[in-house]
Amino acid sequence: MIVMANRFTAIATAVLAVAVTLPAGAAHADPTPASAAATPPAACDATQTPPSYTGDVPTPRSVLGFDLGEREVTTAESDTLLAAIDTASDRVVSGTLATSAQGRPLRYAIVGTPGNIRRLPAIEAAIKTLRNPLVPEPAARALARKTPAILWVAGNVHGGEESGTDAALKTLHDLAGRDDCAARRILDNAVVVILPTQNPDGREADTRRNAYAFDMNRDWFARTQPETDGKIELLRKYPPQLFIDAHEMGGTEYFFPPNADPIYHDIAEPTVSWINDVYGASMIAEFTRRGIPFFNRDVYDLFYMGYGDTVPVTGFSAAGMTFEKGGSSPIAARTFEQRLTQWVSLSAAADRRAEILTTWAGVHREAFRQGLAGELEPNKVYNPGNEVITQVPDRKVRHYFLRAGDPAEKAGTELIVRRLQRMDVQVFRLTRPLTVRDFKAYGRPEARTTLPAGTYWIPMAQGQKHWAQAMLNEDTYTPFPYFYDVTAWSLPLLADVSGGSSGQVLLPAAAPVKPVAAPSGRITTSRRIGVLQLAGPSQAANESTGWLRHRLDRDWKLSYEVLVPADVAAGGLAGLDVLLVPDGPAATGNAQLGDAGRTALREWVAAGGRYVGWAGGTQLAVLAGVSGVTLAEPTSDVPGSLFRTTVSGGPLGAGAGPDVMTFYAYDLVMRAADPSHAVVSYPAPDSPDWFVSGFAMGAEELGGTAAVVDEPVGAGHAVLFAADPNFRAFTDGTARIVANAVTADLPSTRAKAQAPDPDAARAAAAVPDRESAIRITVPAARKAAVAGILTGYGATWTEQPAPGGAVRFVVANPGGLSADEHPWAARLPAALRTAGVTPLAVVLPH
Template sequence: MLMRHKVVAPAVLALAIAVPAGVANAAPTPAPATAAGTCDPTRTPAAYLGKVPTPRSVLGFDLGEREVTSAESDTLVDRIDRSSDRVVSGTLATTAQGRPLKYAIVGKPSNVTRAGLAATELAVKALRSPLTPSVLVRELAKRTPAILWVTGNVHGNEESGADAALKTLYDLADRDDCAARRILDKATVVVLPVQNPDGREADNRRNAYGFDMNRDWFARTQPETDGKLEMLRKYPPQVYIDAHEQGGTAYFFPPNADPIYHDIAEPAYRWISELYGQAMIDEFTRRGIPFTNRDVYDLFYMGYGDTVPTTGFNAAGMTFEKGGSSPIPTRTAEQFLTQWVTLSTAAANKDAILTTWHGMFTEALKQGLAGELEPNQVYNPGNEVLTQVPDRPVRHYFLRADDPAKKAAVQSIVRRLQRMDVQVFTLAKSLTVSDFKEYGRAPSRTTLPEGTYWIPMAQGQKHWIQAMLNEDAYTPFPYFYDVTAWSLPLLANVRGGSSGSVLLPRATPAKAVPAVVSPPAPAGKPKIGVLQLSATSTAAVESTGWLRHRLDRDWKLPFTLLSPADVAAGKLAGLDVVLAPAGPASTADAALGDAGREALRAWVGGGGRYVGWSGGAQLASLAGISTATFTDPTSDVPGSLFRVNVAGGPLAAGVGSTAWQFYSYDPLMRASNPSHVVASYPAAGSADWFVSGFQIGAEELGGTAAALSEPVGRGHTVLFAAEPNFRAFTDGTARLLANAITAPLPADAGARARAVTPRAAPALVSDQETPIRVTVKQADKPAVAAALTSFGARWTEQPAPGGAVRFVVANPEGLSLHEHPWAARLPATLKTARVTPLAVVLP
């Protein structure tokens, strides 16, 4: 269970560091002299030089008076840069809609010149190397500035972090008091105010392609994420602040909630919880500002703006969440306070931080040599480890490169590793490994051919290697804010595995891999329609966006975006393929109406190809173009990878006999004819059954269909039970999707002669838009019902494995945890009620 630390004190509408009308002072004010050694980071009056134009003089208002636009943010960054010798700025990426991601680097003038930044890069590179002598490390720690990142607005409708970051930039550019000078003397600060300008302008959480970019970090499918990570490689952080907003008015900052990923360097976690977290606890307590921690924001999934800086760079990666119901001045001021406290704390401890930072890379090398994986822990009182990391040494990972059909898939993994500074090698001679553990199989003696990629764990990036190439994330605690599986080889469906043996193979450094398209684009240029099931459903918007990205940017395939009303209006004419992503099937079916269903049946029966998944698959059954049936699951699977068996035939081209399907509470699909099945879940307990990620009761999937292809008249319906293109990074099943678009499917003479399938009875599957799920033992049922009642929640109850019960709380607007009015308070409420859940899934 999760603890929440809350100070029950009156909220303040303006902090001592901000004027009531906003956050930025309208004019510089001198500060009285401060005695040496008594400089308080937040109580020292701000003294401005007046060399940099105030935000009001540039924008016409103080920061915090109203939210800035993306263009106004860019303008202010440019003006500050032109006016201050402490600042340089640039653009690290361009969005899909052509907006720049503007950053600024602020520090001592000598540190932000071209020569100064180059010197910092070289020094930091030496500090990252485990082989740098300790004498040199101590010297570098003394004379090298810490690199501290301040970012905001990765979610476009969570604006205050960006406004506060601009205030931080302005103050560091023009203040001359001891508090500001200490940061400038000790640190180089990278400020990226707006990480999602397209979303900010649309007042939308997601970017222009519907991606939640705080889920994209390890995959870096989006240009905004990719450019940011390249900049992080150049200026690797010791601190990374990712400023968000949440529901309510309180402020969240670390310590984090469980679960926390096992292979994170322990000193980095201690920085987060004990150094910076405690500094903010002390400051907020002193001021009487309400805050929470140890609540619902975990440090587990490798797609976040805190986990990736922490695991990939040994930084103190931290998510800050200010309640969005507070007034704009309060939001901006409190965001600025956490940023300033964090920067000040880092500056005050700079030498020790840089020395410890180097030590984490050295320790990672030692762990890799020993084959030591860090064990699972829980960090919050009252929690217990659910799953432990296996006590098996892992000294090496290998990726097979001997399947020409998988060349692009393997290279995409190697490229991702190389672009996070992982050393990858190529075997110059075949290697026999006595304990080679292929993914999802038992260890066995295996000979790996020449050309196999070898990734030794004995290097400074050991933690990142484990995070990316793991067989399982070994979820330690059953609270889920996001998915529990993301292994790159499984996502790409490439062969590989690990070994714990002491090996020194003949190998050469792998060549840098250029950008690669994986999976390759479908053959030909079919006329494609994309049927978005709903304009408002989160599932529909995201799944359609992920598909649009794949079609636009990866496969370069034109398409026409359709609504169910368009189908009813006869706009299928001239199309070869209709792709129907996830979304609410019953809503789309109602919007189709009789006219739309008839149009769809006529189009498929006349030779069209319908490819649907999740809700799009269920819609096919409702519309009468498939005889597949769907039932609700009883299992708890919040987002895991399952091995599926793949039958031969055109849809399996380049895929192989197995693939890895991402699955998360999707309906179970069964084909009316076994010959229609393209991919299926193995029988539970069989040699092929394997799950990477958390699951309870997933055995029910055994024998059900993951994908099927059904002839309908002169056309075909191809269905996937779950998302084959999840967040545009499940490249292995996206290969099945690519084949489904253009592969030549065999005609069925009987189907040609028969009438089109009559409309099936409505599927007995509920359309749930990112609901809250709480699974508990029967004995805890009354306490959970009372807790949900206290929030005014309405729910349904479902049977769960082992006689347990699941509460499913509707979330019809698809609100995220950031936006939901009470979901963030649920874990603490359950703990107070002494409920020990089997699984809790938050939106």
């Protein structure tokens, strides 16, 4: 262990050398506050101090022709105002962190005292020194006393949730132009990074998602979108102690933390304390004083690692917070309340600057200590009445390893290493073989294993221990059965890369890995490709098709033609070799095809076409008479988990190995008409191959069913996936099978084109189109209480038997609205509690 510590000390030496050679005073706040942690005097209340403006900064009205809050600004107006403030003020510097898919710049501003703006490089270096876990505590404390905090305000990651942008601009204007004590206190203690809009394309289109239909508040760890990637690179440059992510929701109330359970287990406890006891408490006091309706400890959790709060919390040890203002309020009220929470939070951070920075440095030292000891943080719940349902296993985890010997896994492994490095995780490579007596391959028992030279080694003894665990985990160990989003996201499992962990004290011979370049995902084929989009207004269709278009455009770099069902009957399949049919409402698509379209589709496949469909696209294949697979609705509760599935081999499975991790979220249960057609299957639940990462209740029903089928149809093929193999464009392991379905030479068939199977069609027709349904699973004894709640909301639903004699309510969600957009979904958890219902699982739409 001493050798390991010395190795890490050597790694840190260069960073420490930079820190100690900074010019005297180069990183101090301007001026250094006498008592940053003290309670501010009553004479300088953060929100009641009358604002005093210098007059040097132009007003929004003078630049835009209206005051902020009179109407929503456009992206261009936001950029114009930001530039005008930057030009007029020596407190501000601005830049562009990325360009959106449609070519719009993502503009940001940094505001502070003129001295701190001039010293930004030194402040950046000081903050990164504080982040170094090997900086001794006395040195960190001394540096914290003279370093300003870095605080972030970001808005509008969902394009149709506009007021965060307008409020952020108001905050920028006040910090740049006010000279009263309340503004000065923030400026003297912090530099504030303001990103008014994170989604300019979505803002201009008034859509939640970006131009590729990605919900970018789910993209933070994968960073598939340029908007997300550029933002996180700027976060790495200016690591925050506070990150505000301003959203809107249905209704008129306001949400700010404390959060709902579940909260991811491996995060630093001080970050939760800052969120709840500093910022949350400050906002509760302010909103209570003003009589503004608000709620907390409900709806918005802190679990999935793709949010604008969980990633700042886990990846940067910051107080990451989601703020939600009801979108039914007028823009003036929305802007005012969003700006109020921003100002209160910035003021609370400024008042405790040295305390927060000192603790922040300590968080990284503690993370290093935990990693060295192999300690994982336990699960806990934070809200009264909740109980932990799953505890983190009592097993040491000191190291993760990624194997590098399989050429088929090279691109996936390099992508994982790159993602880790670009979140400042230290990655090494073994220079000699290493025998590990307790190596635990993902989903397998511990076994003595010799790892060859070249294996990637990620030690947990580092400041980014929490992020390493979040990204490399075998399971997320869901602590509480409430699901605002999915429950599995481990990078090696998503990419189908071999690896595992060890709790042993090891002294590997290893060398640091140089920064890994982005691997090329380009594939080539002479086949002509079509993409059939089902029902444009459908969110499921828009998202699944958008994820596919992104994969085709940005990763595989393949050209394609987009069709709608009406094009099929009109001869749109002529000249195409492959038709990709993503998720969407199959019954609607089938009706839009009509008899002529169904006939044309069957004839095209029988003549040698290749139909590749998933989820709703698979259901459409059955309804149209292209396939004879049997489909059924699931009875399990699986809100988004990863299953090991077995691969039978052949060209479709090329590069996947004997198994592949398949992402599943209330998807179809599929059985092949001929078992030999099943290319990828779920193993039996009692098999040693059965492995699930994430929450799953009753998932044994999937055992022995098909995940992927290759069905010969005349001279063609129907390649069908039960679930989306390209979920959010980050399930790279199963996306490889889609690439094979496009490019591989499948066995030529002379199968007789079968007439449509009426039994299969009836089974498929019995599976309703589910647009992001709300799901509530409860003991049968509580059925009447839940029905009463839903009746009160005017909801429509179906009831299903669930495992253990429970009942599942599947509630219709016309339009596929997210929980933010839905008129009452956000109130459902509280309504269940009020009625005394303890659900087995609640899944809100995302």
